[in-house]
Amino acid sequence: MEQAAWARDLAEQLLAKPLPRRWAHTKGVAARAVLLAPILGDEADALTAAAYLHDIGYSxxxxxxxxHPLDGARYLRDVAGADERLCRLVAHHSCAVNEAAERGLLDVLNAEFTQERPELADALTYCDMTTGPDGRHLDVTERLAEIHARYGSEHLVSRSITAATPCILAAVTSVTSTLAQRIGPSA
Known part of the structure; x- marks a missing residue:
C-alpha cells in the first residue's frame, strides 16, 4: 500500500480544504477500490492509488x-512524477474520452496518455460510478441520475455521461460479475 498511501496524502493536500465534498467522494472511491483487492491481487495498490488521485484535477x-482528468494526469506526470499507469488511469477514468470529445480535447488526451488495460480501467470506473458525491455507495443508476441532476440535461458533463453510459454500465457489470465469481454475490 505504499503507492496508495502516497496518493492519499497528495489527494488530501489538493482536495480536502478547497473541495471537502470532492474529498469525501474521493475517500469513498478509494474505499471501494480496497474492496476489489480479492480480484486485483498485486494491482490492488495501483487501483487504490488511482482512486485517490482520479479527481485531483478539480483542485x-x-x-x-x-x-479534470487531463489536468490531474498532467499534474501527476509533470509535477508529481507519478507512475505512468496512474497517469493513464486518471486521464481516462470513467470513460473520460466522451467528455474529452465534448470539450474538443480528445486528440490531446489520446496523444498525451494512452489508455490503461481494460481490467484496471473498468475497476476504477466501477469504484467512481458506484460512489456518490458524499462518499456513500450508490447503485450505478443512482450515480448516473445524481450526475444528471447536479449538472442539468444540457450541460456538457450530462451529455458526456449520456454518451458514456454504455461504457460505464459495461464496466460496472464486468467488475460486479468478476466479484461475484470470486467472492460471492454480496460484493
Missing part, C-alpha cells in the same frame, strides 16, 4: 483546461 491549484 483549484491544478485547473488548466477545465477537463
Amino acid at each position: 483549484p491549484e491544478l485547473v488548466d483546461t477545465g477537463f
